[in-house]
Amino acid sequence: MASERIFIQAIRRYCADHGIAVDVHASGWLVAMRRGKTRRFAFGYDIGLNSAIAHRLANDKSATAEALALEGVPCIPHHLFLNPKLGKNVVGPTWRGAMLELLHGHPQGVVVKPNEGTSGRSVFKVTTEAELDHAVGEVFSMSAGLVISPYVAIEDEVRVVLLDDVPLVVYGKQRGRDWRHNLDAGAKPVLLESGEVRTACVKLAIEAARAIGIAFASIDVVRVDADWCVLEINSGVMMESLAKLHPELVQATYDAALDRVFAGR
Numbered sequence: 723m724a725s726e727r728i729f730i731q732a733i734r735r736y737c738a739d740h741g742i743a744v745d746v747h748a749s750g751w752l753v754a755m756r757r758g759k760t761r762r763f764a765f766g767y768d769i770g771l772n773s774a775i776a777h778r779l780a781n782d783k784s785a786t787a788e789a790l791a792l793e794g795v796p797c798i799p800h801h802l803f804l805n806p807k808l809g810k811n812v813v814g815p816t817w818r819g820a821m822l823e824l825l826h827g828h829p830q831g832v833v834v835k836p837n838e839g840t841s842g843r844s845v846f847k848v849t850t851e852a853e854l855d856h857a858v859g860e861v862f863s864m865s866a867g868l869v870i871s872p873y874v875a876i877e878d879e880v881r882v883v884l885l886d887d888v889p890l891v892v893y894g895k896q897r898g899r900d901w902r903h904n905l906d907a908g909a910k911p912v913l914l915e916s917g918e919v920r921t922a923c924v925k926l927a928i929e930a931a932r933a934i935g936i937a938f939a940s941i942d943v944v945r946v947d948a949d950w951c952v953l954e955i956n957s958g959v960m961m962e963s964l965a966k967l968h969p970e971l972v973q974a975t976y977d978a979a980l981d982r983v984f985a986g987r
């Protein structure tokens with residue numbers, strides 16, 4: 723059997739220490755917790771602290787970018803294209819033309835990826851029409867929506883885990899050989915010392931969290947041309963790779979979140 727996710731191990735540890743009964747369902751995706759009459763669930767990497775709407779906005783890269791832009795929070799634009807397989811009533815005939823316009827409007831290239839993230843899988847950098855068609859085919863083979871962003875040269879990428887405006891974890895993603903910063907793609911997490919960079923990232927992450935009303939989230943911010951802007955917000959806080967280097971920090975973060983889950987209203 724594959725070993726249990728860190729997320730589940732952390733929940734088990736917390737529950738054991740707090741007299742909470744825990745049931746992990748077969749796939750490991752659903753966790754049911756009970757203390758007395760209080761019933762709580764965790765699902766996927768969602769610990770249950772965020773409102774339904776905040777969760778939906780965060781899970782949708784284009785909705786996140788729109789909501790942040792409305793609040794004047796700097797972010798990478800994400801243009802949404804729905805899968806033509808959804809039908810002619812949903813998706814008009816002009817989608818490919820609009821994609822080509824975006825491609826030709828950005829000589830440095832564009833990035834094509836699923837609207838709902840997949841830990842860096844199916845993220846394509848595209849500079850030609852042939853590459854665009856290939857990327858779009860790949861993403862639409864598995865996703866209902868894709869997003870196109872201008873390709874930007876990311877100088878640094880930082881992840882901030884926030885619980886109610888409090889930064890619990892802040893780390894930089896040190897890229898491997900790939901152009902992407904996903905830890906799954908070999909990037910290494912390096913905790914940030916207090917200082918100018920950390921302060922700037924935390925401030926921006928808090929603005930972003932407030933803009934969509936999210937309580938517990940990991941927020942990715944990137945430095946482009948010396949300025950910080952938001953790349954994405956994840957409503958599920960996944961720390962599988964970070965836990966290999968900093969297990970206590972990861973446990974403490976989930977502990978703080980679970981304290982909130984069981985604090986009552």
Ligand SMILES: Nc1ncnc2c1ncn2[C@@H]1O[C@H](COP(=O)(O)OP(=O)(O)OP(=O)(O)O)[C@@H](O)[C@H]1O
Pocket residue numbers: 798833835838839840841842843845871872873874875876879901902903904942953954956
């Ligand atoms: N517009 C862009 N320009 C340059 N690099 C990008 C751009 N968009 C994404 N990237 C790189 O690709 C990586 C993955 O992109 P992103 O985080 O948006 O998708 P994801 O990882 O699939 O989503 P999720 O984290 O929600 O699963 C980023 O960490 C970043 O390094």
Ligand SMILES: [Mg+2]
Pocket residue numbers: 839841842904942954
């Ligand atoms: Mg990501």
